[in-house]
Amino acid sequence: MHKNFKGVDKTVFGRGSFDQLGDILAPRRTGDDPYMVFVVDAYFKGKPLAGRLPAEANDRVYFISVEEHEPTTDQIDTLRDEILAQQGLPAGVIGIGGGSIMDIAKALSLMLTNEGSSTQYQGLNLIKKPGVYHVGVPTISGTGAEVSMTAVLTGPVKKLGLKCEWTVFDQLVLDPDLIASVPRDWWFYTGMDTFIHCIESENGHFNNAYSHAYAEQSLALCRQVFTVGQNPETDEKLMVASLMGGLSLTYSEVGVCHALSYGLSKILGTRHCYANCLIMNHLEDYYPEGVAEFKQLAALHQINLPQGLSAEWDDDTITKMAHVSYNLPHMWHHAIGEDWEQHITIDGLKDLFRRL
Amino acid sequence: MHKNFKGVDKTVFGRGSFDQLGDILAPRRTGDDPYMVFVVDAYFKGKPLAGRLPAEANDRVYFISVEEHEPTTDQIDTLRDEILAQQGLPAGVIGIGGGSIMDIAKALSLMLTNEGSSTQYQGLNLIKKPGVYHVGVPTISGTGAEVSMTAVLTGPVKKLGLKCEWTVFDQLVLDPDLIASVPRDWWFYTGMDTFIHCIESENGHFNNAYSHAYAEQSLALCRQVFTVGQNPETDEKLMVASLMGGLSLTYSEVGVCHALSYGLSKILGTRHCYANCLIMNHLEDYYPEGVAEFKQLAALHQINLPQGLSAEWDDDTITKMAHVSYNLPHMWHHAIGEDWEQHITIDGLKDLFRRL
Numbered sequence: 153m154h155k156n157f158k159g160v161d162k163t164v165f166g167r168g169s170f171d172q173l174g175d176i177l178a179p180r181r182t183g184d185d186p187y188m189v190f191v192v193d194a195y196f197k198g199k200p201l202a203g204r205l206p207a208e209a210n211d212r213v214y215f216i217s218v219e220e221h222e223p224t225t226d227q228i229d230t231l232r233d234e235i236l237a238q239q240g241l242p243a244g245v246i247g248i249g250g251g252s253i254m255d256i257a258k259a260l261s262l263m264l265t266n267e268g269s270s271t272q273y274q275g276l277n278l279i280k281k282p283g284v285y286h287v288g289v290p291t292i293s294g295t296g297a298e299v300s301m302t303a304v305l306t307g308p309v310k311k312l313g314l315k316c317e318w319t320v321f322d323q324l325v326l327d328p329d330l331i332a333s334v335p336r337d338w339w340f341y342t343g344m345d346t347f348i349h350c351i352e353s354e355n356g357h358f359n360n361a362y363s364h365a366y367a368e369q370s371l372a373l374c375r376q377v378f379t380v381g382q383n384p385e386t387d388e389k390l391m392v393a394s395l396m397g398g399l400s401l402t403y404s405e406v407g408v409c410h411a412l413s414y415g416l417s418k419i420l421g422t423r424h425c426y427a428n429c430l431i432m433n434h435l436e437d438y439y440p441e442g443v444a445e446f447k448q449l450a451a452l453h454q455i456n457l458p459q460g461l462s463a464e465w466d467d468d469t470i471t472k473m474a475h476v477s478y479n480l481p482h483m484w485h486h487a488i489g490e491d492w493e494q495h496i497t498i499d500g501l502k503d504l505f506r507r508l
Numbered sequence: 509m510h511k512n513f514k515g516v517d518k519t520v521f522g523r524g525s526f527d528q529l530g531d532i533l534a535p536r537r538t539g540d541d542p543y544m545v546f547v548v549d550a551y552f553k554g555k556p557l558a559g560r561l562p563a564e565a566n567d568r569v570y571f572i573s574v575e576e577h578e579p580t581t582d583q584i585d586t587l588r589d590e591i592l593a594q595q596g597l598p599a600g601v602i603g604i605g606g607g608s609i610m611d612i613a614k615a616l617s618l619m620l621t622n623e624g625s626s627t628q629y630q631g632l633n634l635i636k637k638p639g640v641y642h643v644g645v646p647t648i649s650g651t652g653a654e655v656s657m658t659a660v661l662t663g664p665v666k667k668l669g670l671k672c673e674w675t676v677f678d679q680l681v682l683d684p685d686l687i688a689s690v691p692r693d694w695w696f697y698t699g700m701d702t703f704i705h706c707i708e709s710e711n712g713h714f715n716n717a718y719s720h721a722y723a724e725q726s727l728a729l730c731r732q733v734f735t736v737g738q739n740p741e742t743d744e745k746l747m748v749a750s751l752m753g754g755l756s757l758t759y760s761e762v763g764v765c766h767a768l769s770y771g772l773s774k775i776l777g778t779r780h781c782y783a784n785c786l787i788m789n790h791l792e793d794y795y796p797e798g799v800a801e802f803k804q805l806a807a808l809h810q811i812n813l814p815q816g817l818s819a820e821w822d823d824d825t826i827t828k829m830a831h832v833s834y835n836l837p838h839m840w841h842h843a844i845g846e847d848w849e850q851h852i853t854i855d856g857l858k859d860l861f862r863r864l
Contacts, residue, residue, distance in 0.1 A: 154522035156532065159515040162673070165718040165759065166510035176512065317518070328717070361684070361744035362521040365752065369725035388717035396721065403521065 157403055158317035160288075160299055163324045165391075167384075170289065170327040174206030177244065180285050186243035187211050189235060191257050193218060193249030193291060201248070201291075201330070212239065218252035221421055223259065225270040225307035231256075232263045241265075244285040250342065251295030251424065254288050258303035258319050261286035270305055274312040279319070287323040291330045293390045294342035294425060296349055296398020298324055304424075311418040311476065326395070328388040339382055340455050341425040343390055344446065346397035347374045348428050351442035352407035353400040356486035363404035370396035378449045407487030408438045412504060415477035419469060433457050434507040438487065462508045474501035513759055514673035516644075516655055519680045521747075523740075526645065526683040530562030533600065536641050542599035543567050545591060547613050549574060549605030549647060557604070557647075557686070568595065574608035577777055579615065581626040581663040587612075588619045597621075600641035606698065607651030607780065610644050614659035614675050617642035626661055630668040635675070643679040647686045649746045650698035650781060652705055652754020654680055660780075667774040667832065682751070684743040695738055696811050697781040699746055700802065702753035703730045704784050707798035708763035709756040712842035719760035726752035734805045763843030764794045768860060771833035775825060789813050790863040794843065818864045830857035 247257025302313030603613025658669030
């Protein structure tokens with residue numbers, strides 16, 4: 153049984169394509185008093201991009217900070233309730249930002265039409281109805297959230313996505329100019345998310361000719377980007393690499409690094425791409441070549457990943473992380489094999505976390 | 509103004525995925541007396557694949573020969589009229605075959621809901637209404653028709669596609685086992701269509717980071733396929749190469765070879781992929797490296813492309829070919845530049861055809 157992968161409906165790529173957003177939204181403004189909801193990374197508040205939003209009089213613009221924490225089920229439910237109470241169902245949701253904003257836009261689109269708390273929809277195909285029209289406009293590249301079938305949320309119990317075909321964006325606007333101002337450390341952490349997606353997608357049971365072709369090209373682009381540094385040309389390449397890395401993992405699976413990263417983020421709130429980098433640094437046993445290359449690239453960009461973090465974590469904290477990670481069977485099945493439970497134990501995972 | 513590219517809605521890839529087709533179609537069988545139309549390459553009549561079609565009692569199965577000619581506007585109109593007269597609007601159309609069958613399935617889907625002759629819709633965005641649900645199941649790889657936004661038809665005046673976002677398939681089933689039985693010469697001609705797509709997409713004005721990434725990977729796969737030969741592993745690679753080559757040209761454009769190929773096919777009925785190969789063999793002036801590589805691969809597979817064909821064509825025939833080719837301004841703009849009319853003339857095109 154092979155996956156039936158849902159693709160993004162429409163994609164525009166190129167410098168300055170952000171200025172086409174107004175024309176793209178226009179035919180979607182149908183019905184009585186249609187309005188759009190813009191969900192924009194608070195980083196852009198007061199910046200030139202905020203002045204270029206094609207928002208009309210009725211539209212709602214939310215500047216949302218993603219500094220404090222990754223998207224939560226509570227946050228989505230509260231935002232959804234406020235929007236519906238004040239203005240009813242919007243014609244569309246436009247997310248402008250990084251992976252967290254992509255996830256917020258995707259989750260909000262779904263929760264505007266699905267009753268109750270988003271916690272009850274964390275998992276595969278639990279969503280009952282299509283969401284509202286939703287558009288993704290990435291301003292930092294690497295997470296692949298722009299093409300993925302999931303909107304990852306941290307809930308009271310799980311860090312897990314709302315995963316179904318309706319999660320996927322109806323429209324992407326990929327304008328490489330928008331990622332030009334990303335700070336270098338986050339450019340690295342987020343770009344490395346793509347690199348790690350490809351290493352994990354390639355090294356596992358579910359890899360196949362389709363996911364391999366995407367990972368191979370995405371890795372080639374990552375190498376062209378991260379051996380050179382950030383410039384307009386490599387911004388274009390990184391934007392395509394992120395998309396292709398996302399498509400690779402969608403048709404294959406992520407592995408050990410993401411499983412551990414979810415544990416770290418769920419328990420300590422560490423942001424996803426940074427958590428991945430902290431962990432990848434210690435996974436030589438699983439991905440020897442990938443980790444060696446990762447370390448070379450980190451050194452090249454003078455990215456100093458902290459060591460000895462686990463010295464400050466008590467056993468209870470580490471045990472909780474291990475349980476979150478253990479509870480991601482599809483990743484372990486991919487990375488280790490069908491009999492992964494014979495190789496991966498809570499104690500083994502705790503040892504891995506203690507390397508941090 | 510950047511293109512807003514419509515993607516295939518859902519894609520399943522992998523050996524044996526053809527057996528998932530019944531389950532994929534089941535939820536689409538809604539309404540009163542829903543039925544499906546299967547459009548299958550006549551090559552498969554009486555072959556094992558014909559026995560594996562998930563056709564139900566009410567469904568219609570057409571085995572269509574694509575040997576005699578490429579799809580025509582007349583053919584689509586007649587088929588559409590017959591289907592509607594006998595059984596009304598179907599729930600879906602499933603095309604199982606090569607590029608011609610893909611084009612027939614896409615065009616039929618559109619013409620089932622758009623009144624009048626398909627000749628009036630040849631061109632960009634002339635179609636008025638979405639077609640019926642349509643599924644592509646390639647049995648030979650290379651044309652990229654499985655992902656393209658066009659359904660190429662030969663009409664009384666033009667060889668030109670029904671090109672709009674509704675043309676794109678709702679579902680692809682990519683089963684590499686289905687292309688295992690392709691005869692070697694057509695495996696080469698059709699596979700080289702992908703190779704030529706990439707060479708043309710890369711070498712022109714509209715190439716960009718997105719189309720380049722797809723062309724680069726598609727070319728890498730083509731090289732892995734055509735320096736090795738046909739086997740189960742290279743069948744998988746060629747299927748992915750075809751998809752990626754198609755995506756590359758969709759976001760860029762084809763060039764000199766396709767412009768000439770359309771002229772040859774329109775006037776003499778030469779089949780598309782074979783026509784491309786006949787012409788590519790003589791385009792050193794435009795694509796020196798690509799043509800050199802093409803010739804090496806042809807020699808490796810002992811593909812002997814005939815020479816001296818034009819000796820049997822009179823001036824009137826060659827003039828007609830040149831006019832068809834000249835009348836593809838988007839291809840010439842891409843390949844030569846905005847001022848292409850200063851470089852490309854009917855006489856110059858006639859000289860190119862005389863090389864054949």
